[in-house]
Amino acid sequence: MLKFIEKSFDMRILFKTNYKQDLNLAKHGGHRFWYGLLIFVLFAAPLILDGYYIGEATRVLIYAMAGLGLMVLTGFTGQASLGHAAFLAIGAYTNAWFLAQGFSSFVALPMAALLSMIGGLLVAIPASRMSGIYLAIATLAFAIIVEDFAGHLTSITGGNRGMMVDAPMLFGYQIWQTWGLYLFVLSVLVAATLAVLNILRSPLGRAMIAVRDSEVSSQALGVNPMKIKVFAFTVSAAITGLAGAFLAHYMLFLTPQIFGILLSIQLLLMIVLGGLGTVHGVFFGAVLIGVLETGISIAKDTLPSSISGLPGIEPFIFGAILISVIAFEPTGIYGRWVKIRSYMEFFPIYKRKSFKRQRAYLKTERLR
Amino acid sequence: MNEFMQLLIIGISQGCIYGLMALGFVMIYKATEMVNFAQGDMMMLGSFVAWTLIMDLGMPFWLGVPATLIIMALFGALVDILIVRRVIGQPQFAVVILTLGLGIIFRAAAGMIWGQVPLTIDSPISGFSSFHGIVIGNERLAIIAVTALLIVILWAYFRYSKWGIAMKAASQNQLAAYYSGIPVRVIISAVWAVAAAISALAGILLAPITLIEPMNGLLGIKAFAAAVIGGFGSMPGAILGGLIVGIIEPFAAAYVPAVKGSMVYIVMLIVLALRPQGLFAQIHRKKL
């Protein structure tokens, strides 16, 4: 066993005496403290904040869950998906339908996850043979088809006239309170995040990253890319399906139009903005989108009506932010956060050049 | 039989529109390996610009159309110079996100500038022709004719001109192209300009048939399906894909109305399942 020294970002010097320390999710006391505090604050929030903010927070948590699902597939396994709204739709309608039949959330939620997983499996098997842009468009096509079918299966989904959603039901009680839904979503999100973090520090997670970065050499190392992609698709679909189920509770009324292409695109943009390939990025992205949406509606009230009255100002701002981020900080918010942390750590001898992007030239991806 | 021919010609004319958009899309892809998800929205902007010139400012039709093409070509080049250039060399994914963002901005800007009320352009090509009991609107015939002409021009350009070959070189290995003295950046901007103009043309041709509104940009998604069916690296494939998609639609609407919204995508998925790289694939084995 080696003893080695590592400096952490909050200026602590870590003495590591065994490999187990590297395995742990929280690497040292400081980590444990801050994340512990965060979890505590999140669970205690309903005691402090009032209903409106809890509702907004619930929305952000649901985005985060959906983003977590997408990140598993796209950020960690490299399979682009422009159609994740399909899984949100499957999860939402399944959950709503089972509740309407009188089942409790203990049945409805797992069924939502299960049916989404089946959807994920169905997409995964052909999708594993595709790559790059073909895969992205295939997922987009899948989402469009699902949206179309949702409109047509009127007996189950209520079609274009919509479907009302009951409150979640646990142990015979219906949870209509805002804070009730909030805590429910939070608990499931924490569990899902832990599951994903566990996968990432296990052989499966590394295999996913391997498939993302070099499918060829991953095969030469014994990884079965097909199995990994199918696994990633199913896990991703399950988590996103759960997010969809909670989205149904948040919106209380479902129509197929909610789950259109624009939602899929928004999800993807959210995780890219947050920081692709990182779990932090999921949460940064969700918070950003949540804040943007709230911020824009607040700003609309304060701005002169000549600007705020313009139809389409929100998507415009969203698009503008997105483009600036990609052009100037493609690693997303998390990437910028890492740079800021490094700055603080190395102050005053921080060198900006240490993060300078190499002048890059296009290498064709057509030969792969 | 007449109904069949009717649907077929409608389908072909619609297919030409999709084919033109897919063509612009594939041109950019061939030259820069970037997937431009804003292609449909550029078409939409083209039709709005044409509206402003012809209907709002009163320019005569035959002047307004080329003027629109020139304006949109400049616009395309500007988009490349100001925005797209910043992501050269980044993985394809970044470009996808970027163009998705561009699409969002174009749609939103169109809504802000021209409003959400659908508009029309008065075109001098109107009326109907009939052959053997089939009645076709003249705009549809115009679409087919213009598309055919454009295909011939572009084919000659890529086959025989220095710039066409330079574009292909730049797409396969930019660094080597630079070293060979090819003005890569200029070429790429030129490609964006041409692709934008082609899309604008598609938008103008489409205007008499559909009303002009910001959401038209989402037609671009069907154009992607067309490009995928044809195979991404291939321009004849783009046209062929466009025609296939265009023909499927009216037939699906007539015979299987329940799935008419998804029919195109179902076909696309079937094509991908059988030939994962499209009908005219252009992906080779990497040298290991």
Add this chain to the structure above:
Amino acid sequence: MSLLDIENLSISFGGVKAVDSVSFAVEEGSVYAIIGPNGAGKSTIFNLLSRFYEPQTGQLNFSGNDLLELGSKDIARLGIARTFQNLELFEHASVLQNLLVGRHVHNTQSWWRQVLFTGSVVEAELEHRAKVEEVIDFLELAHYRNQIISGLPYGVRKKIELARALCIEPKLLLLDEPSSGLNPEETEEMGFWIEDIRRDLNMTVVLIEHDMSLVAEVSDRVLAIVNGKVAAEGDHAFVQSHPDVVSAYLGDAQ
């Protein structure tokens, strides 16, 4: 019986015979070098062994196993590891993570155990980490352990590619141009590693090489491939002075 037995291997790409009736055998514990001009088909042989390509004719036998019955993802499990000429590392992961992927064939934990990260998973992970650290020590990569690949210099990357292959604990190691892009000191170091790998780790090594001094230094037998065909086989002195080999490299006297 030899560890690796190749008989009559052939493959064509669009009319060009890249590998033409190549046969050779590699004895266990030896270092076997494959040389030949660029484009002669050497890497293609490796790619056939890795089962990325399907040969038109030929038998591939490893330790009694018929490789033609296997897919490319099954090769590592048999104990064959390889490096790539153009380096196929996982760019956006750390060195440690790259090497740990090399342990994939030794994974025993089911997926749901991994999701729950049970005690058995923890134990297995610690074991893998210990093994990987042995390789890190062996190749002196400790300094780079947690760094992301994309910032690292070429010489270090080549070592990592080698290290990753070693993590499989293979019986047969296929090295594709291990010294390409390295300066003379690094090449000499690579020679020492190969020696150590053969001696201390008991692995059989097949390497494709252009650097003749390295070939002379480490290899027991040499195979020369010219235009897809076997031109000569034997010890290095014999092969390097063989007229066909000389003319392929230097051209004919006239």
